[in-house]
Amino acid sequence: MTQVANLDATLLASQEARRLAERAETLREIYEEPVTLARKGDETELYGPVGLFEAVMAFGRKGLQLQRYKGLGEMTAQQLWETTLDRDVRSLLQVKVKDTTDADDLFVKLMGDVVEPRREFIQENALSVANLDV
Numbered sequence: 367m368t369q370v371a372n373l374d375a376t377l378l379a380s381q382e383a384r385r386l387a388e389r390a391e392t393l394r395e396i397y398e399e400p401v402t403l404a405r406k407g408d409e410t411e412l413y414g415p416v417g418l419f420e421a422v423m424a425f426g427r428k429g430l431q432l433q434r435y436k437g438l439g440e441m442t443a444q445q446l447w448e449t450t451l452d453r454d455v456r457s458l459l460q461v462k463v464k465d466t467t468d469a470d471d472l473f474v475k476l477m478g479d480v481v482e483p484r485r486e487f488i489q490e491n492a493l494s495v496a497n498l499d500v
Contacts, residue, residue, distance in 0.1 A: 371416070382493075397415070400412060
């Protein structure tokens with residue numbers, strides 16, 4: 367089965383697209399025949415990477431609920447315990463400001479009114495992000 371998608375030039379020039387292109391032959395070999403994704407007794411037949419992505423995302427969404435809070439005061443006591451107060455779950459990291467000028471510049475860039483420097487920062491650092499809350 368052949369999968370066709372229309373992609374714009376910006377996406378094709380992205381680092382993700384280049385990484386995917388490097389793996390094109392391997393992906394072609396894997397998906398030469400349909401593959402089966404098995405999870406907890408459920409089996410799903412896949413015909414390509416897009417199908418794998420969609421199946422994994424569907425599995426991940428089952429029973430998942432995302433909530434966002436502006437501050438801790440918006441949480442219930444249980445939510446606060448699960449996310450912040452439970453010592454077995456939380457992470458405390460010490461932050462040291464070695465150069466206040468750099469810290470101030472970064473704060474202005476990320477929180478300021480001018481959008482372009484923030485956009486550039488995000489584009490330059492997007493692929494090195496870990497634990498992104500989306």
